[in-house]
Amino acid sequence: MIISYKYPIFPNKVTAWKLAENLDACRWLYNRLLQDLNEAKRNGIKLKTYDSQNMIPSLKLTNPKLNLVYSKVLQMVNYTLWSNIKGLSTSKKNGRKIGHIRFKGYGWYNTLNYNQFKIYRKIEGCIKAVIIKREGERWFAIVQADQEPQQLPETGEAVGLDVGLTSFVVDSVGNEIENPRCAEQSEDKLVGLQRKLARAVKGSKNYRMIKGKIAKLHKRINCQRDDFLHKLSRIYVNNFDIICVEDLDVKGLKEKGHNNGMHRSIHDASWSKFIFMLSYKAQSAGRKLIKIDPRNTTQRCSACGSIIKKDLSVRVHECPYCGFSCDRDYNASRNILLAGMEQPVAPIEPKPLHHISLRQVLAMKWEAAPFRTR
Numbered sequence: 001m002i003i004s005y006k007y008p009i010f011p012n013k014v015t016a017w018k019l020a021e022n023l024d025a026c027r028w029l030y031n032r033l034l035q036d037l038n039e040a041k042r043n044g045i046k047l048k049t050y051d052s053q054n055m056i057p058s059l060k061l062t063n064p065k066l067n068l069v070y071s072k073v074l075q076m077v078n079y080t081l082w083s084n085i086k087g088l089s090t091s092k093k094n095g096r097k098i099g100h101i102r103f104k105g106y107g108w109y110n111t112l113n114y115n116q117f118k119i120y121r122k123i124e125g126c127i128k129a130v131i132i133k134r135e136g137e138r139w140f141a142i143v144q145a146d147q148e149p150q151q152l153p154e155t156g157e158a159v160g161l162d163v164g165l166t167s168f169v170v171d172s173v174g175n176e177i178e179n180p181r182c183a184e185q186s187e188d189k190l191v192g193l194q195r196k197l198a199r200a201v202k203g204s205k206n207y208r209m210i211k212g213k214i215a216k217l218h219k220r221i222n223c224q225r226d227d228f229l230h231k232l233s234r235i236y237v238n239n240f241d242i243i244c245v246e247d248l249d250v251k252g253l254k255e256k257g258h259n260n261g262m263h264r265s266i267h268d269a270s271w272s273k274f275i276f277m278l279s280y281k282a283q284s285a286g287r288k289l290i291k292i293d294p295r296n297t298t299q300r301c302s303a304c305g306s307i308i309k310k311d312l313s314v315r316v317h318e319c320p321y322c323g324f325s326c327d328r329d330y331n332a333s334r335n336i337l338l339a340g341m342e343q344p345v346a347p348i349e350p351k352p353l354h355h356i357s358l359r360q361v362l363a364m365k366w367e368a369a370p371f372r373t374r
């Protein structure tokens with residue numbers, strides 16, 4: 001079965017600019033091909049998909065910016081146009097009154113469709129396409145993979161997860177998973193190396209050596225973080241039928257508070273990646289990932305429903321109305337679970353959190369996870 005994963009990406013300024021330029025070149029091509037097809041039709045010439053595809057090389061001479069775009073992506077522009085034309089004629093056959101295919105105005109062409117690529121090798125299954133999509137100011141990668149579903153036996157358990165800065169995850173069962181700080185330490189090392197690189201003579205032996213070290217460190221940081229995220233998401237998918245998380249695409253990231261720049265953006269990317277991994281692992285295992293509205297998950301008392309305002313520095317939820325007191329993130333994870341399961345708030349006996357270190361996650365064996373599951 002083909003499964004699609006939508007995954008937020010954070011291109012830097014230069015990359016975002018290049019992508020936007022690619023989009024505009026594709027928009028130009030789309031409009032140009034549409035114009036040529038319309039004209040041919042007026043002259044009584046019937047063209048086919050490959051006819052317009054064959055026009056692309058010569059159009060590169062007219063608009064050299066097309067040369068900046070992968071030719072496979074340009075072919076997909078033609079393909080999109082034809083699928084729009086076919087969609088329109090089907091609607092007409094079904095008796096709907098629809099005019100004609102519209103030209104795309106500035107900002108109205110927002111997807112780049114790659115069907116040849118080398119990225120995302122860690123996704124299970126065979127990848128069919130990667131689509132880069134612009135939504136306002138934000139960018140997403142949509143990965144389409146052909147996967148053999150691997151149904152897991154039902155466990156009868158559901159869990160709510162709260163991702164945060166203090167702990168990476170606190171769940172409604174009471175597990176508290178340490179943030180991957182080692183990545184941060186490596187990040188500090190990275191900053192040091194980059195400073196050294198800036199002082200080194202460009203092209204010198206020393207320069208090349210530092211550059212090599214930086215590349216190696218980058219790779220190590222990414223691998224370790226991915227390993228952590230893969231293992232953690234696998235644990236949750238294996239142990240729970242239903243996993244409830246906040247919909248971070250809505251506005252959650254802002255609500256998670258402010259933190260120093262670079263480390264903050266690492267966290268943002270890690271959370272998104274973690275939820276992305278949960279989503280595709282859950283899909284192929286027949287599990288359910290429920291994304292809930294993040295409003296008030298921190299403020300609401302999960303025992304009585306009262307709203308208890310607290311700013312980020314307040315780590316404990318203490319309810320003056322019902323007396324329920326527990327870790328702030330644990331309270332949030334309970335709210336996330338209740339919202340996902342559409343259950344009302346209910347009193348509960350608080351228990352101390354079960355701390356799980358980064359090292360424990362990395363050393364995890366699926367059969368014997370040091371996890372509470374209920």
Ligand SMILES: [Zn+2]
Pocket residue numbers: 301302303304305306319320321322323324
């Ligand atoms: Zn309360």
